[in-house]
Amino acid sequence: MAAVAQNVVNSDDQFNKNCNSPTQNSETDTKSCDSNTEFQKNINELADILSKLNPWAKEFVPSSYRLKNDDQSVHNNFSPLNKISSNDNFPNNRRRRNSFNQGRRRMNGRAFRAQREESIRRTVYVSDIDQHVTEERLAALFSSCGQQVVDCRICGDPHSVLRFAFVEFADEQGARAALSLGGTMLGYYPVRVLPSKTAILPVNPTFLPRSEDEREMCARTVYCTNIDKKVSQLDVKTFFETACGEVSRLRLLGDNVHSTRIAFVEFTMAESAIMALNCSGMILGTQPIRVSPSKTPVRPRLPRPGN
Missing domain, CATH: 3.30.70.330 (RRM (RNA recognition motif) domain)
Structure with missing residues (x-):
């Protein structure tokens, strides 16, 4: 910015020399000098304005340079570099926030591992x-x-x-x-x-019995795994009713990831659930099933909205 102002001043000096030269005697030259004098006056005013500007003001300094020199004191012939506001330093703030979130996740991960190791002990x-x-x-x-x-x-x-x-x-x-x-x-x-080298995988507490009635339901329920995917819910019900007794509720579950399915089978009588434990190892479809007592009741499905 200083160089621009200096160039304007230099051109002004050259113009004054030309207009005061003895060779400029014609009327045409005199009019030209008068016109140029007005123009030069405007140039001088512009040069005066430019000379007062601070070339290190933040609007003239590239943001990348400001960020790089944020912690340095930059001086020149005019004034110190204006301090950069928190908004101008937004990328750094974002990095600090990301670092904080990552640190918090690391702390949560360490806390989880510490809790798990303590549970193993x-x-x-x-x-x-x-x-x-x-x-x-x-x-x-x-x-x-x-x-x-x-x-x-x-x-x-x-x-x-x-x-x-x-x-x-x-x-x-x-x-x-x-x-x-x-x-x-x-x-x-x-x-x-x-x-032990491992901790006990906790059961989702929302699935555990919430009342005396649900605890009684658990006593009448078995958990069955390794069920052939080709076996239908009716096949599972028929299998257990033939071997153990009447089934009051059955929930057959599966997905596309696992090669087998699981089921919760609730009997009308608790004695039937005890008998069902002896069915572990029997073939249902093409797979030997595994049966164990259930820790959770088979709750009725809630009706879907609009039904």
Whole structure:
């Protein structure tokens, strides 16, 4: 900007020299000089205005240069560089916000892993469980030694001695004390107790029974897995009613990802649900099904809006 003003001043000096030269004596030249004098006056006023402008004002400085030099003091012959407002520095603010969100996600991830590791330390792995042992009986064994059991989950084929379980305690001391119960006879077999390498996958609390009636429904319900996809809901109902008794409600579920389906089967009588546990390993369609007690009731489907 200073260079522009200087060039205008230089041209003014050159013009004055030409108009005051002795060779400029004709009337035409005199009129030309008068016209040029008015023009030069305007030029001088423009030069005066330009000389007062600050070339380092933010409207004259590229934003990329301002961001790069945000933390530096830039000086020139006119005035210091104007400070950049928070709006001008928006890209940096956005980066800071993104960094904050990423940091928060990392903290949440670390908190989740820490919580999971703490849950693993409170859990023991129990194997060689008799097929007639229930989760309630297994939990009672560990509770009898004065330890508070938070959750107990038996897994595996009910007809096999290869059943295993995960038992979670209220604290790590309870899990360490539970290790001393290894070799205890439970049913026909001595159980093995080891530190667990995994935590118990929690059941969605919204699916758990909410009332005494729903807890009674759970006692009449079984959870059936490994169901052949070609088997229909009527086939499942007919299978269980033929082997165990009347089915009051049945929910057959599946998707395009898994090769098999699952079902919740509610019987009219609790005795029928107990008999259904003996159906584990039987062939339904082309697959041997697995049957276990259900932790959740089969709630009636809510009517769709508009129906």
